[in-house]
Amino acid sequence: MWLFKYELEMSYPAIGKVFGGRNHTTVMHAINKVDSLTKKDTKLKQKINHIKIHFQKRLSPLPKKLIN
Template identity: 50%
Template sequence: MKRSLTPREVITTVASYFDISIEDVLGKSREKKLAFPRQIIMFLLREELKLSYPNIGDELGGRDHTTAMHAHTKIATNIDNDLKLKQDLEMIKQRLYANSV
């Protein structure tokens, strides 16, 4: 049985996976090396924690809910065609649930 995750656990695990700081993830930079992990966080917060888009935006430094919607759609659309993305998501989920026992 999966234990309930917190948004902070998702943010911390993804930041660690991509070797970036939590401050960078929550910051305003739109660099690809930060934006992509942020999109993965938004996707996981929606898929795994079932957070609303406004709540996802709030968890990530007060971003607009439409940013969270766009991120979720982008990852969901690309997951079937991007093997690296699919592998990254699986590895991150393994870490999340391994840490949450």
């Protein structure tokens, strides 16, 4: 969810739909939780950055229209 929000700039309701119809507040909570944890845990932040890099590499060949 965090990647969908920050990398794809999707809305909370749109992310919720992608994740099985989750409520937007559930999505907000999940994203805020990751934000909070990464401020405290440098290893987690490194892992997320690693995933983010792979995510970006996978998306880069796709047309912008498909992503947004």
